[in-house]
Amino acid sequence: MADLSTNLCGIKSPNPFWLASGPPTNSGEQIMRAFDTGWGGAVWKTLGIPVVNVSSRLAAVDYAGQKMTGLNNIELITDRPLESNFKEIYEVKKRYPEHAVVVSLMVESKEEWKEIIHRAEDAGADGLELNFGCPHGMCERGMGSSVGQEPKVLELITSWVMEYAKIPVLVKLTPNTGDILVPGLAAVAGGANGISLINTIKSIIGVNLDTLVPMPNVGGLSTNGGYCGPAVKPIALYMASALARDPKITVPISGIGGISTWQDAAEFLALGTTNVQVCTAVMHYGYRIVEDLIDGLSNYLDDQGMKSVTELVGKAAKNVKDWGDLDLNYGVIPKIDSDKCIGCQLCYIACLDGGHQCIHTRQNLCWAFHGESDHGVNPRIEPGPAVTHETNGKIPEHVPYVDEDECIGCNLCSLICPVPGCITMTEIPNTKGKESWNERVAKGLD
Numbered sequence: 001m002a003d004l005s006t007n008l009c010g011i012k013s014p015n016p017f018w019l020a021s022g023p024p025t026n027s028g029e030q031i032m033r034a035f036d037t038g039w040g041g042a043v044w045k046t047l048g049i050p051v052v053n054v055s056s057r058l059a060a061v062d063y064a065g066q067k068m069t070g071l072n073n074i075e076l077i078t079d080r081p082l083e084s085n086f087k088e089i090y091e092v093k094k095r096y097p098e099h100a101v102v103v104s105l106m107v108e109s110k111e112e113w114k115e116i117i118h119r120a121e122d123a124g125a126d127g128l129e130l131n132f133g134c135p136h137g138m139c140e141r142g143m144g145s146s147v148g149q150e151p152k153v154l155e156l157i158t159s160w161v162m163e164y165a166k167i168p169v170l171v172k173l174t175p176n177t178g179d180i181l182v183p184g185l186a187a188v189a190g191g192a193n194g195i196s197l198i199n200t201i202k203s204i205i206g207v208n209l210d211t212l213v214p215m216p217n218v219g220g221l222s223t224n225g226g227y228c229g230p231a232v233k234p235i236a237l238y239m240a241s242a243l244a245r246d247p248k249i250t251v252p253i254s255g256i257g258g259i260s261t262w263q264d265a266a267e268f269l270a271l272g273t274t275n276v277q278v279c280t281a282v283m284h285y286g287y288r289i290v291e292d293l294i295d296g297l298s299n300y301l302d303d304q305g306m307k308s309v310t311e312l313v314g315k316a317a318k319n320v321k322d323w324g325d326l327d328l329n330y331g332v333i334p335k336i337d338s339d340k341c342i343g344c345q346l347c348y349i350a351c352l353d354g355g356h357q358c359i360h361t362r363q364n365l366c367w368a369f370h371g372e373s374d375h376g377v378n379p380r381i382e383p384g385p386a387v388t389h390e391t392n393g394k395i396p397e398h399v400p401y402v403d404e405d406e407c408i409g410c411n412l413c414s415l416i417c418p419v420p421g422c423i424t425m426t427e428i429p430n431t432k433g434k435e436s437w438n439e440r441v442a443k444g445l446d
């Protein structure tokens, strides 16, 4: 079985699966249960000067039958006494010396940073994570994402921390920024040992149209919160990969955002993160999802012939390029499996109204053959040269026809087709050879 152990800037863990700072890491009792279930590490719920939290504080988007596709929260940092937290950190580390316990911190002044770092180290923490990402409540107090959005402040506070810390320090970034490289580079310049991302995305999740109060409702009012869960994974993947493939980011990355399955985790690792952290999926399904995460990743690594998880790290990074480096002469077209097609015509409608008008119903083709031109509104409804009465006749009438000469290969039809495996995008021979936009510019062609 592949070796799942990881070492993120000196913080060792039996596997790459850590709990992200949040409700699942609020207390020692929870973290010990999580470790018993199989989690390799945990980032403690952010400690600072304890706050008063509000009720209610969560709201979610359910989409197409899936509960909590996206989660919004207006919870702040810990509301439990620091003393209790540090006692529990000590207890957890004593009982689970092989697991990673990282303490998330957020305070304001240099003196406060000095004191809280020492207390976390005295309690036995393996590492620190600086919460420069919380996009609600704390940023209004000059902390959280207000630090993450100001590269100079981020660098300065990181350098304060590095002055005092004897254990590895991760800087947790906010996605609420224009170019993630800017805060990433500031973290490196400040001396951080690693970067974790993403924290939540500033959001208002919806409005209750009966009460006209946005959600979550706090006594008839609401406020913007932080968005996370499956819906944010693509944003997190992009940001993690943008940092991982930049040579100036010289520190390892912990990937966070929308991870629920082993495949999600494997994607982050393949794009270059050394490990992953999970919050919403645990809030949804509980700690036991880690069993599937471990089994799934282990099997995948075995199937791929990889002996350790570190072999996977960054394996897909080389396949991410700037748009200008993509081959302009590469092309795909859809093939519709007429045995699988149920004749729903969704691909026809999508292509007609939202695509490039290259899929036609055979009924329309027949009308066209008989001289009735689809009300004369769509000139492309005329049959393409490849279509004859015979070919049309061999394919059941409910199966749409793809005009391959006109198709631009956008994928839309295959994305909306409800039948698995019915529409397959297939590569068309590239007769012109590879050429990217950057190459064309270099040749003076564009």
Ligand SMILES: Cc1cc2nc3c(=O)[nH]c(=O)nc-3n(C[C@H](O)[C@H](O)[C@H](O)COP(=O)(O)O)c2cc1C
Residues within 6 Å of the ligand: 020, 021, 022, 023, 045, 046, 071, 072, 073, 075, 076, 077, 078, 104, 131, 133, 134, 172, 198, 199, 200, 227, 228, 229, 230, 232, 256, 257, 258, 259, 277, 278, 279, 280, 281
């Ligand atoms: C209710 C809630 C509370 C959170 N509290 C913290 C926190 O105290 N510190 C922190 O760094 N991140 C906090 N987060 C953000 C998570 O650690 C994580 O970065 C984010 O939720 C994205 O991961 P996910 O999609 O797996 O949830 C919180 C998230 C939620 C949902």
